[in-house]
Amino acid sequence: MRDHVTLVEVGARDGLQNEAQTLSVALRCELIERLADCGLTRIEAGSFVSPKWVPQMADSDAVLQQLKARSDVRYSVLTPNLRGLDGALSADAKEVAVFTAASDAFTQKNTNCSVAESLERARAVVDAARTAGIPVRGYVSTVMGCPYQGDVSIDAVLDVSQSLLEMGCYEVSLGDTIGVGTVKQTRELIRALAMQLPVAQLAVHFHDTYGQALANIHAALELGVRTVDSSVAGLGGCPYAAGASGNLASEDVVYLLQGLGLSCGVDLQQLAMTGAWISQQLQRDHSSKAGKAIAAKQAAAVRESQG
Numbered sequence: 041m042r043d044h045v046t047l048v049e050v051g052a053r054d055g056l057q058n059e060a061q062t063l064s065v066a067l068r069c070e071l072i073e074r075l076a077d078c079g080l081t082r083i084e085a086g087s088f089v090s091p092k093w094v095p096q097m098a099d100s101d102a103v104l105q106q107l108k109a110r111s112d113v114r115y116s117v118l119t120p121n122l123r124g125l126d127g128a129l130s131a132d133a134k135e136v137a138v139f140t141a142a143s144d145a146f147t148q149k150n151t152n153c154s155v156a157e158s159l160e161r162a163r164a165v166v167d168a169a170r171t172a173g174i175p176v177r178g179y180v181s182t183v184m185g186c187p188y189q190g191d192v193s194i195d196a197v198l199d200v201s202q203s204l205l206e207m208g209c210y211e212v213s214l215g216d217t218i219g220v221g222t223v224k225q226t227r228e229l230i231r232a233l234a235m236q237l238p239v240a241q242l243a244v245h246f247h248d249t250y251g252q253a254l255a256n257i258h259a260a261l262e263l264g265v266r267t268v269d270s271s272v273a274g275l276g277g278c279p280y281a282a283g284a285s286g287n288l289a290s291e292d293v294v295y296l297l298q299g300l301g302l303s304c305g306v307d308l309q310q311l312a313m314t315g316a317w318i319s320q321q322l323q324r325d326h327s328s329k330a331g332k333a334i335a336a337k338q339a340a341a342v343r344e345s346q347g
């Protein structure tokens with residue numbers, strides 16, 4: 041349906057993996073359940089990576105096992121290698137994601153291997169996951185620029201995206217990892233990819249470091265993209281880029297979609313309350329403009345009703 045946009049909520053994974061404070065399994069589950077209650081149908085719940093590298097995502101197996109099964113919600117987890125996939129399957133994961141980048145320098149820092157090696161690892165994971173009947177999403181980081189290498193060519197993004205789709209990923213999420221992309225770049229990238237790949241298999245994943253993510257998402261929507269990643273309250277950042285912000289806040293994306301007359305099935309009021317709640321738990325500033333405005337309005341209404 042062209043008027044429907046699917047949101048992939050990454051706050052409990054991309055967001056929390058970059059927060060200074062590591063949340064307990066109980067709080068991570070509560071966040072995910074609250075997000076599902078808001079109407080989000082695709083939610084990243086954790087990752088099966090080395091806890092030495094990303095301690096915030098340790099015990100993702102316990103998170104998956106403690107979540108209520110819901111027929112209308114797909115929970116996904118990141119699996120960088122076969123060991124990660126084994127862990128995810130043992131925890132009864134129903135969907136996994138592999139990840140690489142369009143830049144060797146970034147891939148080396150992120151996963152200790154080259155892009156080519158990361159694609160080999162991804163292929164092994166995709167083959168085994170598909171044998172187990174599990175769908176796999178693919179991520180490409182640094183599509184608009186790399187913190188180490190600088191510029192990243194559209195051809196490099198195309199090559200990696202093509203490889204992920206050819207090996208069997210059902211969708212590729214294009215990550216502006218350090219939030220440097222602009223509308224012009226977004227248009228050029230999506231136009232070029234859409235000439236070679238089905239646009240229905242492309243998702244966008246914008247971090248908001250330079251405040252361009254909302255404009256970039258709008259540009260991608262205008263070119264037919266209908267899957268958007270976002271993070272409640274704008275949780276997160278990027279450990280490999282000083283000053284990088286988290287993904288654009290889900291509340292801001294929902295407000296944008298409502299204004300455009302595009303449906304996403306998410307209750308914005310409830311999402312704003314969830315964003316305010318998790319920001320309080322993490323004792324961090326709420327990064328969503330729409331979320332803050334709605335929460336302030338809700339608080340004023342409560343004060344008024346109490347006389």
Ligand SMILES: CC(C)(COP(=O)([O-])OP(=O)([O-])OC[C@H]1O[C@@H](n2cnc3c(N)ncnc32)[C@H](O)[C@@H]1OP(=O)([O-])[O-])[C@@H](O)C(=O)NCCC(=O)NCCSC(=O)C[C@@](C)(O)CC(=O)[O-]
Nearest residue numbers: 054088089090093120123124139150151152179181215217
């Ligand atoms: C990928 C590895 C594991 C390779 O790490 P490595 O050092 O190359 O691999 P290794 O096989 O030599 O293993 C090193 C250690 O990790 C362990 N290990 C090995 N595999 C696993 C596993 N699956 N689960 C748990 N532990 C594992 C392994 O047992 C060993 O433990 P040690 O002997 O030191 O005690 C490592 O580099 C790693 O965990 N990196 C973390 C990557 C990560 O999580 N990055 C963030 C997610 S990607 C992202 O955020 C971008 C995205 C998707 O959001 C899009 C965007 O915004 O751009």
